[in-house]
Amino acid sequence: MLANKAHIIVVGNEKGGTGKSTISMHLIVNLLKDGFKVASIDLDGRQGSLSKFIQNRARYIEKHDVFLPLPEHICAMPANLTSAEECRQDIEQLEAKIEELSREYDVIVIDTPGSYNHLFLAGHEYADTLVTPINDSLVDLDVLAQINPDTLKVEAPSHYAELVWDIRKKRATKGKPQMRWIVLRNRLAHLKTRNKGNTEKILDELSKKVGFFMLKGVGERVIYKELYLQGLTVLDLDEDSEVKIPMSMSHVSARQEIRRLVSGIGLDKLVLNRAS
């Protein structure tokens, strides 16, 4: 069992392209700017979106000689064509790393791949808080629930919701506190559409059935992607920042969206509880 100082946030969904790495980057930068000691782990080392973002950020700092906070970052590369033995070694290395980081940091943010593998599962098992971004589409909802096409009623939880359920049971048998599960709608259209209304209703019904809570989502905004190559986020653009990029209304709204996520996770309370 871990010394468990850090609060571990896993950003996961068994579905590609839902915004896991984008949300991870923004969470990390926001938490660092709030003064938390943050470590990050990229369990999708083969694609490495989060790791490249952090490398880009380090490069930007050096090139422009500015101060920007950086997390301690680990990139985990799952063994190729894995044997059971190789999987076991990968998992042991990950556990040792989490244990070490957990003693030193307030928060560990873990970005996961969009499909199941041994590291995906092992990472999820450490989640004190699981944040699941989903796009506003019935295709994305499919990993959470089987939905009746005629009535749009939830018939049963799907594979990812079942995986989370199994992990929760496992944590309970180990005496660990219950994992909190937050579902976050991402890339929301700015106009009200029929699809948006449908997904909202389905998620509302599902949240009660499988035990997650919803936070107000994140809109579709260019600012969430256009600073990637510089390793920057909209959170780096305050008036007193050394990064000089003018803020627009959309930037202000984007910052509010990320801050709402951080305050919804409630880290201030969680980290203080742990320290006491």
Ligand SMILES: Nc1ncnc2c1ncn2[C@@H]1O[C@H](COP(=O)(O)OP(=O)(O)OP(=O)(O)O)[C@@H](O)[C@H]1O
């Ligand atoms: N809120 C948003 N507004 C605009 N673009 C976004 C938003 N969120 C994510 N994107 C874009 O959507 C694409 C997928 O996002 P991202 O790579 O974060 O997803 P992912 O879930 O990590 O994908 P994968 O499963 O492949 O790791 C990227 O091009 C990203 O820039």
Ligand SMILES: [Mg+2]
């Ligand atoms: Mg990703």
